[in-house]
Amino acid sequence: MSEKKSKNIFVEGAIAPDFISNSIAKHATKKDIGGHSIFLGQVRADTIDGKTVQAIEYTCFEEMALQKMFIIREDLFAKYDLTCMHVYHSLGTIKAGEICLFVFTSSAHRKPAIDACNECVERIKADLPVWGKEIFDNEQCQWKVNTP
Amino acid sequence: MSEKKSKNIFVEGAIAPDFISNSIAKHATKKDIGGHSIFLGQVRADTIDGKTVQAIEYTCFEEMALQKMFIIREDLFAKYDLTCMHVYHSLGTIKAGEICLFVFTSSAHRKPAIDACNECVERIKADLPVWGKEIFDNEQCQWKVNTP
Amino acid sequence: MEVLFFGQLTDITQSPKLTVAAAADTDSILQQLHAQFPALASATYVVAVNGQVIQHNTPLEANTTMALLPPFSGG
């Protein structure tokens, strides 16, 4: 139950590599785990019409996003034989090269962790009310569009 | 080409979480990356006939394994639009709860990294001449059998 | 009542939250908003009532939160 309760997935600022390794290290005591699957979203310095993305500024409708994330978590725990699942999404300004999404699933055998991680990423992108604004080097900006 | 050359994937002992975060951190300068996919294999303390696995001792036919890994790498770079791919497999005695396999792929958009990571893990398990010996708490042991 | 706006819709409304005259249903609120912000009428968005996306005109009760959500772009 502790794994499934609605918790805040949002963190202010980029997700540090050290945060990721601490998360991994905590699972060394869970000796029924055989495989971990991790997805990391990194802010890309896309160049559009000669301007380069410097950062993405993320905002969300937090109350609704946490409700949706609770449902995603329940669905994935029901569908896959998972040991754990952790999700962190950045809010605020994340610079190009920094990490803005961290999805981490674990299971006894590899397949449930891998499949749940992939499905979780797809659902986060499709279902969570989160918006990214790309900020260019000339201080102009445009709203990010997710590709399916 | 530097990403594709045949390099030694084998490391003596467990893969430390810090090693993983350092690997992730190095990619912050590659600003064309939008997604990373990581698979981690962790040694499971399976209980078989009342005995519990304490560790797995890995050995390999290194020369052949590196040849095979070179082919896997070439195949995956040809098939998927990847920015990078890194693989590390432990040799020697890895205790339950420790990490023995680290597969790390990156691409501009998430799908190539995710698909290549999954396929890489399957091919490592199927094609690489590596053997694991499960060591039980009573010091008996048995050879590990991979499930498809 | 209050209506929340997110993402690119805040470029149109210049505010994440507006107070509008209470109305019986979501379509009535949208009519008010489209009159006030013509650009909203051509914008792509879905409506959420109390955090649930609705597909059709929905009656509004007291203390309902209504929100206009442009296409999500998280991750």
Add this chain to the structure above:
Amino acid sequence: MEVLFFGQLTDITQSPKLTVAAAADTDSILQQLHAQFPALASATYVVAVNGQVIQHNTPLEANTTMALLPPFSGG
């Protein structure tokens, strides 16, 4: 010539490497080995010549490395 053994096959041969009498092809070597280690005949393995798994009897040249590989269990 030398033959390499891995994994559970070393439980049978008690050694990762054996020197056997040179022979014309892989089947001849396997016959020698099965005679020396009857348990090998019922073990599951594939044969690799110079790091390539072979499906059929293969001629052996000088300086060839032959290896017997039980089912892989890495990862």
